[in-house]
Amino acid sequence: MIDINQKILKARKPQPACPVIKEIASRFSPRYFANQPVADKDLKSILEAARWAPSAHNRQPWFFYLTKKGTKDHQKLFAALNSYNQSWSKTAPVFILACAITHDENGDNPFAFYDLGAAVMSLILQSQSLGYYTRQMALFDKEKVKNYLKLDKNYHPFVIIALGKIGDYRKANKEIIDMELDPRPRKKVIANF
Numbered sequence: 001m002i003d004i005n006q007k008i009l010k011a012r013k014p015q016p017a018c019p020v021i022k023e024i025a026s027r028f029s030p031r032y033f034a035n036q037p038v039a040d041k042d043l044k045s046i047l048e049a050a051r052w053a054p055s056a057h058n059r060q061p062w063f064f065y066l067t068k069k070g071t072k073d074h075q076k077l078f079a080a081l082n083s084y085n086q087s088w089s090k091t092a093p094v095f096i097l098a099c100a101i102t103h104d105e106n107g108d109n110p111f112a113f114y115d116l117g118a119a120v121m122s123l124i125l126q127s128q129s130l131g132y133y134t135r136q137m138a139l140f141d142k143e144k145v146k147n148y149l150k151l152d153k154n155y156h157p158f159v160i161i162a163l164g165k166i167g168d169y170r171k172a173n174k175e176i177i178d179m180e181l182d183p184r185p186r187k188k189v190i191a192n193f
Helices: 004-012 040-051 072-080 083-089 112-129 144-151 172-183
Strands: 061-066 094-101 133-137 155-164
Touching: 004 172, 040 061, 040 112, 061 072, 061 112, 072 094, 072 144, 083 133, 083 172, 094 112, 112 133, 112 155, 144 155
Parallel strands: none
Antiparallel strands: 061 094, 094 155, 133 155
16 A cells, blocks of 8 residues: 555646656645654755845845744744635744845845745755655735744745645644645646747
């Protein structure tokens, strides 16, 4: 009998039409995490990957705020999530808040959100290469987070990233398992060759 985790990994495994790097070929966003901490050295590596993402004019218009489960800050980010995200993210050992910086000493930055996306993807791929998984959450009270963290007016909370090892889905509720087993089709690439 196939283990539920293996069944989920098989169902969620990307099916690229062409060869891609293993971090993309094995990436998926779980809704159930293991109850084990993420090593500090790995967190530093993950954030370093984000730091080296490309950005327009090298402005690096991003800000990351990392919290660990069991801390007051982690609870505050959790409390800002909508009820759906709260229903599954409670198992995540790390939350990383990703913010776009839309204005700096060089003026307005119309590319801030695009550049933040590149930094987040770098963070996700580095996490994947170290054996961790991530799931991004955009449904949260951004004003509540901004006020709690006393963020600069030009720092815009955009996504909270849950990070950790995949949990034992035998302990997850049926609703989460059903969502994980649901297919995830992809659009075809639209390009001229």
